[in-house]
Amino acid sequence: MAIDAGTQEYDVVVIGGGPVGENAAQYAVEGTGMTSAIIERELLGGECSYYACIPSKALLRPVTVADVSADLRGVSTARVKPKALLKRRDYWVSHYDDSGQQSWAEGAGIAVLRGEGRLTGERTIRVTSADGDRTVRARQAVVLATGSAPRVPAMYADVLPWSSRDATGVVEVPDRLVIVGGGVVACEAAVWMTALGSAVTVLARGDRLLSRSEPFASEAVLDGLRRRGVTVHLRTEVDDVRRSEPAATGLGRVHGGAVTLSTSAGEVEADEVLLAIGRSPRLEDVGLGSVGLTADDVTSGRMPDWLYAVGDASGGPPLTHWGKHQARVVGARIAASAAGDVAWEPDREAPVPQVVFSDPEVASVGLTEAEARDDGHDVVVSRVPSSSASGTGLLRDHVEGQSQLVVDARTRLLLGATFVGPEVAELVHAATVAIVGDVPVHVLRHAVASYPTASELWLRLLEDLPRELRTPPA
Numbered sequence: 001m002a003i004d005a006g007t008q009e010y011d012v013v014v015i016g017g018g019p020v021g022e023n024a025a026q027y028a029v030e031g032t033g034m035t036s037a038i039i040e041r042e043l044l045g046g047e048c049s050y051y052a053c054i055p056s057k058a059l060l061r062p063v064t065v066a067d068v069s070a071d072l073r074g075v076s077t078a079r080v081k082p083k084a085l086l087k088r089r090d091y092w093v094s095h096y097d098d099s100g101q102q103s104w105a106e107g108a109g110i111a112v113l114r115g116e117g118r119l120t121g122e123r124t125i126r127v128t129s130a131d132g133d134r135t136v137r138a139r140q141a142v143v144l145a146t147g148s149a150p151r152v153p154a155m156y157a158d159v160l161p162w163s164s165r166d167a168t169g170v171v172e173v174p175d176r177l178v179i180v181g182g183g184v185v186a187c188e189a190a191v192w193m194t195a196l197g198s199a200v201t202v203l204a205r206g207d208r209l210l211s212r213s214e215p216f217a218s219e220a221v222l223d224g225l226r227r228r229g230v231t232v233h234l235r236t237e238v239d240d241v242r243r244s245e246p247a248a249t250g251l252g253r254v255h256g257g258a259v260t261l262s263t264s265a266g267e268v269e270a271d272e273v274l275l276a277i278g279r280s281p282r283l284e285d286v287g288l289g290s291v292g293l294t295a296d297d298v299t300s301g302r303m304p305d306w307l308y309a310v311g312d313a314s315g316g317p318p319l320t321h322w323g324k325h326q327a328r329v330v331g332a333r334i335a336a337s338a339a340g341d342v343a344w345e346p347d348r349e350a351p352v353p354q355v356v357f358s359d360p361e362v363a364s365v366g367l368t369e370a371e372a373r374d375d376g377h378d379v380v381v382s383r384v385p386s387s388s389a390s391g392t393g394l395l396r397d398h399v400e401g402q403s404q405l406v407v408d409a410r411t412r413l414l415l416g417a418t419f420v421g422p423e424v425a426e427l428v429h430a431a432t433v434a435i436v437g438d439v440p441v442h443v444l445r446h447a448v449a450s451y452p453t454a455s456e457l458w459l460r461l462l463e464d465l466p467r468e469l470r471t472p473p474a
């Protein structure tokens, strides 16, 4: 193809500068002498840094600390101060200013091209911005890292519901907030919005919250949310939604008058409705047709050798750490291929960990018990109260929740683990290491945890397994 004088060339061009695109641009060229560019149309750092992971966790941590202080003899009870909490969020999203990320990219030698990127042919991208259009060409590879967009069924479009962006960017706290959906966003947002003063109602159409988690984890979160005053309706479908005077008032502000939802559990009225019913890879407007591809081709991995998709855009688990892992793998593949080499990779994909920072926390990795049985494993399960180690028991006066290991009885390898309770987020990485490293449970018993730390819960779990699993298979 002829390159016009205005065309810029880089070895690797990444469309989308979220955490995943940033990692791909970095790992593909690091130590190689190649060049890379990121095309970003909004804020460098993406959804995660400004509208998702970071603001939600910045809002949740003080709520957790207040909860701990309310259940710990020896300290006075801390209270959440809504204004100060929102200021903390503003600090953590850098007041929606991405100059820090821009400096990081420049420091890493990555060019940042502001504008909307769209494929126009093989290895060629049109970048459109207020300053005009330009063409960028990739000598080696193009990486799609355009993230995902929240699902908004047509029925909701006219009432201008809140998306998770409004919930994490909350400025005006609605007196009554209805959350539609029973997944991760719903279970986390219900906690911080209640702490800010909203009366929260969750409408979930399934028969439990967090339907991809172990049922005992779903139960614990249902109890936890109800205990803090959240109304939860399970098995509830929304048939219709109306709003008086919808208004595009801006991020985190109430978007108009009262909202009325007709549901299978009756009419529900609120001041705002947060739609949290999942997200779809953002692949509609990236010019896939120009290279003969569809979104389905991308999410099922049917792509030419110069094109890659990572992060939420890939259709894989929509989690920052998973996307960043994909970016490291793809980055190594691109770098190796440019050198006429093949990158080393383990022979199977890593298990996906996830922490839901709700009340209580749920941290899990690998297969649930049901998934392991469906996969045909001969499954052994150990489950203990999360309070059963001194280190976990000391965390609060009342430690709720249970924790579980799912083990293959034949190989004695860990297939999955779920921890439910206070501060369990840090317990799950040991399970990830054990799965990735193929450490059988009889060996894992010899990984001694310090007394009295929360990690001793591992010993309780391993001792709860049948005694014959304490030695290698005969």
Ligand SMILES: Cc1cc2nc3c(=O)[nH]c(=O)nc-3n(C[C@H](O)[C@H](O)[C@H](O)COP(=O)(O)OP(=O)(O)OC[C@H]3O[C@@H](n4cnc5c(N)ncnc54)[C@H](O)[C@@H]3O)c2cc1C
Pocket (backbone or CB within 6 Å): 015, 016, 017, 018, 019, 020, 021, 039, 040, 041, 042, 043, 044, 045, 046, 047, 048, 049, 051, 052, 053, 054, 056, 057, 115, 116, 117, 118, 145, 146, 147, 148, 164, 168, 185, 282, 285, 286, 310, 311, 312, 313, 317, 318, 319, 320, 321, 322, 323
């Ligand atoms: C409320 C909430 C909380 C979350 N909390 C967590 C958490 O605690 N832990 C966790 O692991 N995950 C969490 N997630 C999921 C996490 O946010 C995503 O998995 C992560 O942001 C995906 O990163 P990404 O780089 O693939 O996409 P994104 O972060 O969405 O970034 C994509 C970027 O591409 C840009 N872009 C899109 N199209 C174009 C185009 N055509 N041209 C130029 N630029 C474009 C966008 O502007 C954006 O900056 C949360 C999600 C939500 C909604």
Ligand SMILES: NC(=O)c1ccc[n+]([C@@H]2O[C@H](COP(=O)([O-])OP(=O)(O)OC[C@H]3O[C@@H](n4cnc5c(N)ncnc54)[C@H](O)[C@@H]3O)[C@@H](O)[C@H]2O)c1
Pocket (backbone or CB within 6 Å): 153, 180, 181, 182, 183, 184, 185, 186, 188, 204, 205, 206, 210, 211, 276, 277, 278, 279, 317, 318, 319, 354, 355, 356, 357
């Ligand atoms: N701590 C974290 O890691 C974290 C936090 C927030 C979000 N996330 C990521 O963001 C993604 C999006 O979160 P989410 O909560 O929007 O999605 P989700 O997939 O976790 O949950 C979606 C919920 O909406 C329900 N639903 C789906 N379609 C519906 C419809 N038409 N009407 C009513 N209900 C419907 C589902 O039954 C489910 O309860 C998650 O998959 C998660 O990976 C991660």
